[in-house]
Amino acid sequence: MELKKIRFLSASDRINYGDFLFPLVFQEVLKRIDSDYVFENYGIIKSNYAHFGAFKTKSFRALEAEIEAGDKVIVGGGEVLFANWTTLYAFINPVFNYLMQFKKLRKLENKIGFANRWLSLNQVYFPFSFKASDFNLPALRVYYSSVGGGYLLTKNNKMQNEAYSRMLSAQSISVRDNRSLSYFSNCPELKARVIPDSAILISDFYPKKNLQQYVGDDLEFDAYIFLQLGINKGPKNLIKFADRIEQLSKELQNKVVLCPIGLAPGHEDHKILQRLKKLKPHFDFVMPKNIFEIMYLIANSNLYLGTSLHGAITAMSFLTPAIGLNKEVPKLESYMKTWISESFESLDFDDVYVSEVQRLLHNFKTNFNQEKLENQKQMVQSNLESIIND
Structure with missing residues (x-):
């Protein structure tokens, strides 16, 4: 029997303590309930910070290449809702971070979307908020686990519509604080719930x-x-x-x-x-x-x-x-x-x-x-x- 896969996506591809905790905690929970799922860990880029105690990540491009119809994808925490490619890549690549300090280069990046083109095969609109059609799939099960952010849902523009359509297809949405929950107040049909950050479990495992x-x-x-x-x-x-x-x-x-x-x-x-x-x-x-x-x-x-x-x-x-x-x-x-x-x-x-x-x-x-x-x-x-x- 082919084992089922959980594709876990978080910002655990940069040296930032909190982001490293999400996949660690999730895999510990997965092990304790003796699930028959195989755990696959992804970030925006391929990374290996095992020396710092973190899990290796596959890239978002690898996720796009490997994901299959009906797969379970878990967005595993952090201030990630509707974060854009440019901001996320600047937290990873020092050279890109430096270049984005220049107004003309930021303007050019906003126009051509280099980070999006470089990091996503399908140029997925939001790296941590998506639906099946973003991957050219008929079906996809997406779960948001104690995430933060969501301010775009309070806007009335094209980006708000893009954000809303992606959250509408989610299997479940949990956010980590009342501030994030308030952004969903005009969208009760999304059934967002407030759940503590998964890192609160860290003392159980360590x-x-x-x-x-x-x-x-x-x-x-x-x-x-x-x-x-x-x-x-x-x-x-x-x-x-x-x-x-x-x-x-x-x-x-x-x-x-x-x-x-x-x-x-x-x-x-x-x-x-x-x-x-x-x-x-x-x-x-x-x-x-x-x-x-x-x-x-x-x-x-x-x-x-x-x-x-x-x-x-x-x-x-x-x-x-x-x-x-x-x-x-x-x-x-x-x-x-x-x-x-x-x-x-x-x-x-x-x-x-x-x-x-x-x-x-x-x-x-x-x-x-x-x-x-x-x-x-x-x-x-x-x-x-x-x-x-x-």
Whole structure:
């Protein structure tokens, strides 16, 4: 008997911690329910970051060549709904990312769609949102698992129609936060549901007591704050922010460990964190060798502070208090409002004072506990099982 295939598509083809987690979590769930499906992992491009703890990806072109009528395709998470080829490729290719900084080249790219032509055989309209006809197939089963985004659905233009027609053919749609769900409010027939991000399960598959085997011996720190910043999401005044973090460290009597989570173009956490390290040499800087070192450092910290959504979700998975930085990262604040408390909020960089941090720590500990975590994990587990068994 020929084994059935699940074709799993996510943005796990660039060095970005959160994106690497989606296929790992999904395959673990698949193994635990003893499914007879074969798991095939795809991204926009072919990639191999096995040295960093990630799965290899086949390219989108390979997906187009290999997909068959009636196949089950799972879009596995991330801020991917209606993302365009140009933006996605800029997060992968440093040269393309650099070229897109020039207005004339961006205008040319918008006109000719080089990224789309280069990355898709059929020039599929949206890389993470599609229907059977995009692949010249009569039928296709597409499932969206705890994805983010969807703003295009609120527009009234050609692109909105393209987006809507693709979602209309989906077997099931789950989004990860109330912000994303609100974009579907005018489309009740799509039956979108809100389900936590699948990365909330990560502590089930990599419990804290087992993580030590994946990491080096140099990651042992006394009580510490895990601090992460994205290069385009950091403070305008890094010197002022560094002073506030230093004061917070003293008042909480915790060291500061700087650790990048996203190393891909457009993320480049290491660049801004290395600048912060130069300003405050007594802060510890760790360049992670793999995703497990990131996981280990977050899990064993006393507080996660950062702009990364999946840094915060990892903290939540291990019941480590988490506070988002930068209110201009809407997906981060929305997720925490959805799954911790509506009163929870991210901190602006100018508000990083011990009184504000302690207020949010109290909110976190009051509103997010083991029972709530287990309920959220069960929601994700049930959702993934229903997708697999459908």
